[in-house]
Amino acid sequence: MPTTTATLSIVSADLTSDALSLSNTKNLNAAGVATGLSQVEGVARKRLDGNASQVRNYIIADASDAKFTEDGAAKIYIKNLSTSNAEYLTVLIGSGTDGGSSYTGQELGRLYGGDFLFMPWSADLGGTDSDILIQTPANSLNKEVEYLIIFE
Numbered sequence: 001m002p003t004t005t006a007t008l009s010i011v012s013a014d015l016t017s018d019a020l021s022l023s024n025t026k027n028l029n030a031a032g033v034a035t036g037l038s039q040v041e042g043v044a045r046k047r048l049d050g051n052a053s054q055v056r057n058y059i060i061a062d063a064s065d066a067k068f069t070e071d072g073a074a075k076i077y078i079k080n081l082s083t084s085n086a087e088y089l090t091v092l093i094g095s096g097t098d099g100g101s102s103y104t105g106q107e108l109g110r111l112y113g114g115d116f117l118f119m120p121w122s123a124d125l126g127g128t129d130s131d132i133l134i135q136t137p138a139n140s141l142n143k144e145v146e147y148l149i150i151f152e
Contacts, residue, residue: 002036004028004150006075006118030152031073039067042148045081048089048136057092060147061121061132067151068123074151076121076132081144082113089143090135091117111145121149 009023028037048058061068061076068074080089088110111117123130136143 002038004036028075028150029073031071037073037150037152039151040148045144045146048134048143048145056136057133059131059133061149063123063130070123072152074121074149075118077116077118077148078111079116079146080111080113081146084113087140088112089145092133092135093130
């Protein structure tokens with residue numbers, strides 16, 4: 001079985017009155033067992049062809065895809081590849097239309113240029129309730145994201 005390890009380190013000399021250094025490491029395992037996650041989707045870049053007049057949605061993780069299960073372990077990594085701190089993409093969980101403006105769900109947050117997200121994800125077998133979408137703001141053209149889904 002494969003072994004995948006995620007490591008997060010946060011270091012700052014001036015965030016608090018004392019120097020800050022946090023680090024955490026975790027093996028990514030299947031649900032309820034010590035077996036590593038064995039499937040990968042993504043490790044890719046996706047160009048988001050924005051629209052000059054409206055917000056657009058792009059599905060990164062499609063909950064209705066049969067390979068993702070509601071009770072299985074999955075982790076998602078998404079990075080905004082822009083180098084500008086002013087350019088952002090919004091990460092959403094819910095349902096929507098790939099490339100269109102239809103959307104219902106919950107905003108998780110914004111990824112500004114260079115920002116990334118790493119989180120657990122559970123697909124909903126009932127439909128698209130837990131799709132992971134990236135939303136481009138109006139007047140933002142040709143943005144790129146890098147993404148990876150590790151699952152069992």
